[in-house]
Amino acid sequence: MSAIPLVPEPTAALPRLRSNEGLLSWVATVDHKQIGILYLITTIFFLLVGGLEAELMRIQLAQPRNTFLSPEAYNQLFTMHGTTMIFLVVMPILIGFGNYLVPLMIGARDVAFPRLNALSYWLLLFSGLLLYYSFIAGGAPDAGWFAYTPLSEKPYSTTPGLDYYAVGLLASGIGSVAAAINLIVTILTLRAPGMSLRRVPLFVWMVLFNSLLIVLALPSLNASLVMLLIDRQLNAHFFDALHGGQPLLWQHFFWSFGHPEVYIMVLPAFGMISEILPVFSRKPIYGYGFVAGSTIGIVVLSLLVYGHHMFASGLGFTLDLAFGLASMLIAVPTGVKIFNWLATVWGGAIRFTTAMCFALSFLFLFTMGGVTGVMFAIVPIDKELEDSYFVVAHMHYVLFGGTFFAVIAAFYYWFPKMSGRMLSERIGKINFWLMFIGFNLTFFIQHFLGWAGMPRRIYTYDNNPGWDWMNLVSTIGAVILAVGVLVFIVNVFVSLRRGAPAGDNPWNAWTLEWATTSPPPLYNFDQVPPVRSRRPLWDLAHPEQPDYQPPAGQGGHNQ
Amino acid sequence: MIQAEQQLGARAGATPASDEAGREQLDRFAAMDPHKMGMVLFILSESVFFTLLILAYLLYRAAPAVANGPNAKTVLDIGLTAIFSACLFASSGTIWLADRSLARGRDGLFRFWLAATIGLGGIFIFGQGQEYYRLLTHNVTVSQNVFGTTFFTLTGFHGLHVIVGLIALLILLGLALAGQFKGGQHRAAVETIALYWHFVDAVWVVVFSVIYIGAWLS
Numbered sequence: 001m002s003a004i005p006l007v008p009e010p011t012a013a014l015p016r017l018r019s020n021e022g023l024l025s026w027v028a029t030v031d032h033k034q035i036g037i038l039y040l041i042t043t044i045f046f047l048l049v050g051g052l053e054a055e056l057m058r059i060q061l062a063q064p065r066n067t068f069l070s071p072e073a074y075n076q077l078f079t080m081h082g083t084t085m086i087f088l089v090v091m092p093i094l095i096g097f098g099n100y101l102v103p104l105m106i107g108a109r110d111v112a113f114p115r116l117n118a119l120s121y122w123l124l125l126f127s128g129l130l131l132y133y134s135f136i137a138g139g140a141p142d143a144g145w146f147a148y149t150p151l152s153e154k155p156y157s158t159t160p161g162l163d164y165y166a167v168g169l170l171a172s173g174i175g176s177v178a179a180a181i182n183l184i185v186t187i188l189t190l191r192a193p194g195m196s197l198r199r200v201p202l203f204v205w206m207v208l209f210n211s212l213l214i215v216l217a218l219p220s221l222n223a224s225l226v227m228l229l230i231d232r233q234l235n236a237h238f239f240d241a242l243h244g245g246q247p248l249l250w251q252h253f254f255w256s257f258g259h260p261e262v263y264i265m266v267l268p269a270f271g272m273i274s275e276i277l278p279v280f281s282r283k284p285i286y287g288y289g290f291v292a293g294s295t296i297g298i299v300v301l302s303l304l305v306y307g308h309h310m311f312a313s314g315l316g317f318t319l320d321l322a323f324g325l326a327s328m329l330i331a332v333p334t335g336v337k338i339f340n341w342l343a344t345v346w347g348g349a350i351r352f353t354t355a356m357c358f359a360l361s362f363l364f365l366f367t368m369g370g371v372t373g374v375m376f377a378i379v380p381i382d383k384e385l386e387d388s389y390f391v392v393a394h395m396h397y398v399l400f401g402g403t404f405f406a407v408i409a410a411f412y413y414w415f416p417k418m419s420g421r422m423l424s425e426r427i428g429k430i431n432f433w434l435m436f437i438g439f440n441l442t443f444f445i446q447h448f449l450g451w452a453g454m455p456r457r458i459y460t461y462d463n464n465p466g467w468d469w470m471n472l473v474s475t476i477g478a479v480i481l482a483v484g485v486l487v488f489i490v491n492v493f494v495s496l497r498r499g500a501p502a503g504d505n506p507w508n509a510w511t512l513e514w515a516t517t518s519p520p521p522l523y524n525f526d527q528v529p530p531v532r533s534r535r536p537l538w539d540l541a542h543p544e545q546p547d548y549q550p551p552a553g554q555g556g557h558n559q
Numbered sequence: 560m561i562q563a564e565q566q567l568g569a570r571a572g573a574t575p576a577s578d579e580a581g582r583e584q585l586d587r588f589a590a591m592d593p594h595k596m597g598m599v600l601f602i603l604s605e606s607v608f609f610t611l612l613i614l615a616y617l618l619y620r621a622a623p624a625v626a627n628g629p630n631a632k633t634v635l636d637i638g639l640t641a642i643f644s645a646c647l648f649a650s651s652g653t654i655w656l657a658d659r660s661l662a663r664g665r666d667g668l669f670r671f672w673l674a675a676t677i678g679l680g681g682i683f684i685f686g687q688g689q690e691y692y693r694l695l696t697h698n699v700t701v702s703q704n705v706f707g708t709t710f711f712t713l714t715g716f717h718g719l720h721v722i723v724g725l726i727a728l729l730i731l732l733g734l735a736l737a738g739q740f741k742g743g744q745h746r747a748a749v750e751t752i753a754l755y756w757h758f759v760d761a762v763w764v765v766v767f768s769v770i771y772i773g774a775w776l777s
Contacts, residue, residue, distance in 0.1 A: 112593045181600040188588040188596065193581030197588070215604045223611035230712055235702035238615060238712075244624030244705040253611055 013522045030114035032103050033520060035121050037418060039096025042125050043089050044489070049132075050084035053077045055482055058442075062475040064463040074459035075142035076161070080131075082145030083165065086265065087172050088128045090403055094268040095120075095179050097410055098207040100418065102183060104513035104520060105201045107192025107528040112185040116178050123175030127168045134164035141165035144457065146258060147228065149239035149250040154232050166229040173222045180211035180218075187211075192512070194531030201511045201534070202291055206271030209295045210264055216303065217260035224253040251310050259306035263298055265399060266366075269406035270295070270337060273359050276413050277341055279509045280356035281348025284535060284547075287340040294333035301330040311382045320379045327377035331370060338367055353507075354428030358409035361436055365401025369394055372447070387457075390450025396443045408435070408488060415492070416506050420518045421499030427491040434484030441477025445470050510535035594751045602758045605720075609762050612716060613769055616709040620773070628704040631774035634694060643686025644767050647721070650679035651760040654728075654753045664743055670735050676756070677728050680721055687718050710770065717766055720759045727752045 013033065015025045029035060057077050060069040069077070099117065103110055111117050134140045139159030143152040152162050187208045191200070200208075227238040228250070237243035239250045270291075278285045285291060307315055307323030315323070341363055350356065372394040376382045385391065408431075415423045449470045454461060461467055505514040513520075514537055515529050529536050533547035584590075619625055657672035691711075694700075701711040731752055739745060 113597065177601075177604050181597050181604075184600055185593045185597045189591060189593045191585055191589060193585065196585060215600050216607060219604045219606075219608035220611055223608045226716075227612075227615065227712065230701065230708070236708035236712070237702070237705045238708055244619060244622040245708070246618070249615065249618065253615075256611075 010522060013519050030110075030118045031522070032099050032111045032114065032117060033418075033524075035117050036096050036098075036100025038121055039092055039099055039124070042121075042128070043093040043096060046084050046088035046128055047093075047485070048489075050081050050089055051482060051485060053081040053084065055478060057081065058475040058478040060459060061461075061471050063472065064461055064468050066460055069459060071459045072139075072142065075457075076135075076140040078457055079141045079144050079147075079161075079165075083131065083141065083169070084128075085399070086145060086261070087169055088124070088131070090265045090399060090407075091176060091261075092124050092172075093407055094210070094265070094403075095176065095183075097272070097407075097414070098183055098211075098268060099179070101414065101513060102186055102204055102207055103190070104417075104516065104524055105204050105511055106187060106190060106195050107512050107525060107531065108186065108190035109523050109525075111182050112190060113182050116182050120175040120179035120182065123171050123178070127170075127172035127175065130171065131164055131168035134159075134161045134168075137164065146254055147250075148254075149228070149231075149247040150241065152228060152250075153239060154235075163229065163232055166225045166232070170222055170225050170229075173218050173225070176214055177218050177222075180214035183207055183211045184215070192528040192531055194536075195512075199531060199534045201271075202274035202285060202288065203268065203271030205292050206267045206274070206295060209299050210267040210271075213260050213264050213267070213299050213302065217257050217264065220253060220257035221261075224250060224257065227253070248313060251313060252306075255306035255309040256303075258309060260302045262398070263302040266403050267295065267298070269362070269403040272406045272410040272413075273341060273362055275509075275511065276355055276359040276409050277344050279413075279507050280351045280353055280359070281345045282351075283344055283348045284510075285340070286343035286346075287336075288534065290336050291340050294336040297333035298330060301326060301333070305330055308377055308382065311379050312386045324377050324379050328374055331374050331377075334370060338363065338370075353412065354423070354425055354432055355409045355412035357429070357432045357436075358405050358412065361432075362402060362405045362409065365397055365405060365439070369397030369399075369402055373398065385450055387455055388450035389446040389454045389456060392456055393443045393446035393450060396439075396446075401439055401443070405435070405439075411488070411492075413507065414513075415495070416499075416502030417513055417518045417520070419496060419499070420502050421495055422502050422506060423491050423495045423499060427487060427494065431484055431487045431491055434480055434487055436484075438477050438479070438481030438484050442474050442481055443477070445473050445477075449474070505537065508541075510538040512536055515540075592747045592750075594747050595754060598751045598754045602754065605758065606762075609713075609716070609765075612709070612713045613765065616713050616769060619705040619709050622705055624704045625706040628706065629699045630706045631710070631770055632777060634697065634699050635771060635774060636690060636693070637771050637775050640686065640690060640767070640771055643683050644763060644771075646679045646686070647683040647760055647763055650676045650683075651757050653679060654756050658746075658749055658753050661740060661743055661746055661749055666735070666741060669740065670732065673728065673732050673735060677725060677732060680725050680728065680756075684718060684721055684725070687714065687721075713766060714770070717759070717762055720762070724752070724756050724759050727755065 010025055010029070010031065012019070013031075014037070015022060017023055017026070026034060026038070029038075056069065057074065060066050060074060099111065102108075132140075137160055139161045141147065141152075141157075141161035141164065142159070143157055143162060147162060147165060150156055152165075187200070187204055191197075197205075227236075230236045231238050231240060231245075237245040239245050239247045241247055274285055274291055305323060305326045307319055308327040311320055311323075345360070372390070376385070376391075376394065412423050412428060415421075449467065452464070452466050452470070454464075454467055454471075461471075502518045504517055506518075507514075512525075512529065512531070516525050529540055533539055535547050539546040539548060588596075620631070653672045653676040657669050657676060660666075660668035660672055699707055701707050731749060734740065734745075734748075740749065
């Protein structure tokens with residue numbers, strides 16, 4: 001009847017590429033599990049690309065007056081490294097986990113808008129390809145991931161790189177907003193009976209508020225990019241001082257997105273940690289209400305503190321003070337979380353699996369980054385250390401030591417669910433120690449490089465006291481870190497073939513995703529277990545002592 | 560595995576995955592229409608987008624380059640735009656009437672008000688096109704000065720949103736003519752698009768006030 005070949009109705013949850021449905025079913029899929037896995041594969045690919053860019057920069061900086069890279073190439077590399085890691089790795093890898101896990105955790109069949117979900121993913125992939133096409137089209141963007149005007153305007157950056165930057169990020173931004181709307185509607189309307197908002201797993205809660213933050217913050221980036229693109233392509237004057245525009249407007253608009261973005265890149269990681277720590281401590285999360293509630297504080301505050309990125313631009317005393325205070329304040333809800341996690345682990349029967357090792361090191365590394373973050377809220381310290389390697393160290397402790405270590409923990413924790421096989425613990429421990437040592441070797445010393453006055457974003461440097469050996473140490477650390485990441489990739493490939501079968505619930509965890517098979521069937525659940533508390537699988541396994549019936553004399557705080 | 564699932568199901572309280580009623584009883588979010596909720600969130604994000612464009616316009620309104628070059632006071636036709644704006648404002652009323660007709664099962668009336676909404680929106684876009692043509696032929700362009708830059712960006716993005724809305728309304732009309740909404744079926748689709756159309760209208764209330772009434776008062 002129809003001349004258009006129809007996509008066959010899927011029959012398997014994860015069809016093999018060589019099977020009959022094969023490639024077509026992966027390209028045409030609207031299943032949240034397949035799309036989630038596509039997200040993860042794509043982001044890991046871009047992680048390797050962005051990591052390679054970082055390694056090239058570290059090789060260039062290994063010794064003073066090195067000539068490995070030209071200044072032009074270095075500018076393109078640090079711009080693409082930052083842009084890739086933020087927009088093509090950290091943000092979408094968290095959306096990918098959300099995509100895969102949220103419907104399973106709330107007992108739903110799929111997300112609310114499966115086709116929109118597919119659109120979000122394909123926008124991500126093609127925005128990444130568009131961004132990288134700039135290398136062939138005449139030069140990659142070279143004005144930093146934040147593309148400050150006027151340096152990103154046509155007279156200062158004549159290659160088409162920044163046009164690709166604007167169009168690429170616009171596409172990925174639209175995809176992120178669509179994904180966020182999808183996740184919010186899914187969480188609010190598709191929860192299984194009994195799964196009230198006070199009982200959802202904390203990962204789901206974090207994804208909910210993270211998505212809300214994406215909906216509120218990403219349009220600021222989109223609007224800024226549109227203005228930059230109109231300036232560059234139609235000779236307009238938004239940020240053009242010569243014709244009455246104000247270059248500083250870009251900084252206001254960009255950071256009004258850019259600071260919430262910092263939290264967009266960490267909130268779901270908080271959720272992952274809140275799932276992993278309790279399971280491997282054999283205790284329920286301590287202070288569920290506080291961990292959940294403090295997230296609302298973070299979302300509200302994160303929209304009010306962007307000015308701390310702009311102290312150096314001379315906002316004036318009043319604004320400096322206001323933004324400085326608000327920025328210190330945001331450490332409070334974050335600190336609340338840290339203490340609740342510590343209390344969760346405290347006195348628990350801890351199992352040091354690889355996932356737990358990564359999760360515990362998250363606590364340590366993220367707190368390090370958080371402490372230096374509070375330092376930057378102090379205006380004089382900020383003005384002293386602004387644009388030095390201290391900032392590089394701070395930001396990598398939060399994003400790499402924080403978010404990315406949580407993401408690796410999440411891979412070790414949920415890979416068995418996704419693939420049906422365990423990741424090797426033996427390789428996992430090697431993976432962990434290489435990454436932990438490599439990471440700290442690379443970035444801890446950069447705090448001191450910053451104190452010693454080394455600025456960011458310079459392609460080479462003179463042999464100033466201490467700069468040479470500290471940079472060399474950092475480069476050696478970066479190589480170890482890269483090996484650690486490669487060991488992780490090897491572990492995935494080895495374990496996909498030879499990993500031990502996982503079973504439904506290898507970790508004895510308590511949330512709904514572990515009630516179904518590994519990997520879950522096409523429709524996720526035949527029967528959703530009854531949800532009467534925050535730990536439905538605990539209730540199932542311990543009918544004699546369920547969470548929803550606290551022992552006599554104790555409060556029912558866990559309901 | 561299937562066995563284990565059957566065991567799960569056999570326990571008291573287990574619910575089939577397709578238990579819609581149990582879901583909706585959960586809380587008031589769970590009882591909401593997902594399409595309308597999605598549209599509200601989309602509108603939230605678009606509001607932030609337009610807020611930045613409006614802020615940029617306001618920031619440059621008093622810039623010296625604008626005072627000495629073409630600006631809202633000297634080049635815009637406020638009277639004519641007010642008439643076209645009235646059409647857009649009226650279309651919010653007609654789409655409300657369309658939805659009400661649908662709810663009462665009056666399909667003919669529904670199609671009439673839907674077509675009227677499209678007509679009014681079309682008149683607005685025609686008016687905007689005319690204003691753009693006049694400005695561009697008088698050498699007021701996006702690259703002329705910051706007034707041109709911010710004016711064309713702000714009103715242009717609004718115009719694009721109107722056009723997208725018109726396309727959505729035309730699809731609704733096509734579906735209505737094909738009998739898709741008989742007896743109030745799929746009313747959520749109409750209500751979702753109506754929400755978007757009200758938003759486009761509301762943005763123009765702000766934009767018209769900021770640009771045109773602002774210029775008239777200054």
